[in-house]
Amino acid sequence: xxxxxxxxxxxxxxxxxxxxxxxxxxxxxxxxxxxxxxxxxxxxxxxxxxxxxxxxxxxxxxxxxxxxxxxxxxxxxxxxxxxxxxxxxxxxxxxxxxxxxxxxxxxxxxxxxxxxxxxxxxxxxxxxxxxxxxxxxxxxxxxxxxxxxxxxxxxxxxxxxxxxxxxxxxxxxxxxxxxxxxxxxxxxxxxxxxxxxxxxxxxxxxxxxxxxxxxxxxxxxxxxxxxxxxxxxxxxxxxxxxxxxxxxxxxxxxxxxxxxxx
Ligand SMILES: Nc1ncnc2c1ncn2[C@@H]1O[C@H](COP(=O)(O)OP(=O)(O)OP(=O)(O)O)[C@@H](O)[C@H]1O
Ligand SMILES: Cc1ncsc1CCO
Ligand SMILES: [Mg+2]
Numbered sequence: 001x002x003x004x005x006x007x008x009x010x011x012x013x014x015x016x017x018x019x020x021x022x023x024x025x026x027x028x029x030x031x032x033x034x035x036x037x038x039x040x041x042x043x044x045x046x047x048x049x050x051x052x053x054x055x056x057x058x059x060x061x062x063x064x065x066x067x068x069x070x071x072x073x074x075x076x077x078x079x080x081x082x083x084x085x086x087x088x089x090x091x092x093x094x095x096x097x098x099x100x101x102x103x104x105x106x107x108x109x110x111x112x113x114x115x116x117x118x119x120x121x122x123x124x125x126x127x128x129x130x131x132x133x134x135x136x137x138x139x140x141x142x143x144x145x146x147x148x149x150x151x152x153x154x155x156x157x158x159x160x161x162x163x164x165x166x167x168x169x170x171x172x173x174x175x176x177x178x179x180x181x182x183x184x185x186x187x188x189x190x191x192x193x194x195x196x197x198x199x200x201x202x203x204x205x206x207x208x209x210x211x212x213x214x215x216x217x218x219x220x221x222x223x224x225x226x227x228x229x230x231x232x233x234x235x236x237x238x239x240x241x242x243x244x245x246x247x248x249x250x251x252x253x254x255x256x257x258x259x260x261x262x
Contacts, residue, residue: 001176001261003252005206005215010036014056014204017042018197019073021063021092024190027240028061031194034247035219037201045072052079056086056204059197060113062104063092063136070103077111086203086212089113090196095125095133108156114209116152117161117196120145127152136189138164146175159210161199163192167217171210178214179260180221182228187236188243195220214261222255223247 015038020028025041032039042051045068052058058080060073080087094101104126116126121133124141127148131141149162153172162168167178185191198220202212227242228234234242 001218001259002206002211002215003218003255003259005202005212006036006219006252006255008205009201012056012205013038014201015040015054016057016059016197016200016204017051017055017076018059018061018200019043019069019076020059020061020197021065021193023064024061024193027188027190028193028197030244031247032197032201034244035198035201036248037198037204039197043069043072045075048072048076048079052076052083052085057088057200058085059088059090059200061090061092061193061196062094062100062107063090063193065103070107074107074110077107077113081111086114086200086209087111088115088117088196088200088203090193091116091118091122091126092193093122093133093136094118095121095131095139096135101125113156113158115159115161115199115203115213116156117163117192117199117213119163119192120148123152123160123162124148127155146170146177150175159213161195161213161217163195163217167221169210169214169217174210176214177262178217178221179262180218180225180258182224184228184234184236184239185221185224188240191224218259218261219255222258223250225258226250226254
């Protein structure tokens, strides 16, 4: 685990191009900015080529697309592959909505993600494993989370992050579990979207996307855990504000001091 990648990220301040969703776009932009990268968002396919070329990573969030946006997402994903820019995809609610699963399957015919980041319900759906997803939330299932993530990585031919109380990160061969975190993440809609774009920021500065993905998960979860531990009475509203502060201010040494992974 190379937590020092966080210092590289802050030094290099890479541009991360996001097609976000309207629910969480501001948290995603501010999260990227706070941690030390440079966000840019777009809803216009005509600027996709220029945007991808000037970016060091691309994050496509499938949270709330319209038909024109599906086209924009498809073109942007293809451009990311063409220009060899790391491509992270967040497949929001593909386990809960058949239409979304169908659109995601069509998109993955058109381009190849480098990292897929979703909760258990989303990653199980992309792995073809039975699970009861619940809207944007993970839902319930009996299957083993490591098996789900590894199956998904092999099937989709990329690094996979299955996030939750424990994050499972795998490229199908190497697998790490990040234990850090706080239940307060669940009280803030868009914690996962923030994580996906922060994964893209780490992929912008580290060519081994498995390494980038596991470091991003550890950094995000450990920072959230430190915030929660500082005030046991904290609620959802304060958490996001303190989390933004901590994304900006937490040091590599502070993260290493609480890091828990296996
Ligand atoms: N119960 C929990 N305990 C500790 N950490 C958690 C817990 N649930 C989620 N997390 C952390 O929250 C972050 C977001 O992951 P999560 O799986 O909740 O994404 P998500 O379901 O896509 O969220 P959203 O749809 O709100 O964006 C990750 O860093 C994960 O480790
Ligand atoms: C609540 C919600 N609905 C569509 S996207 C989204 C934010 C979590 O991705
Ligand atoms: Mg999500």
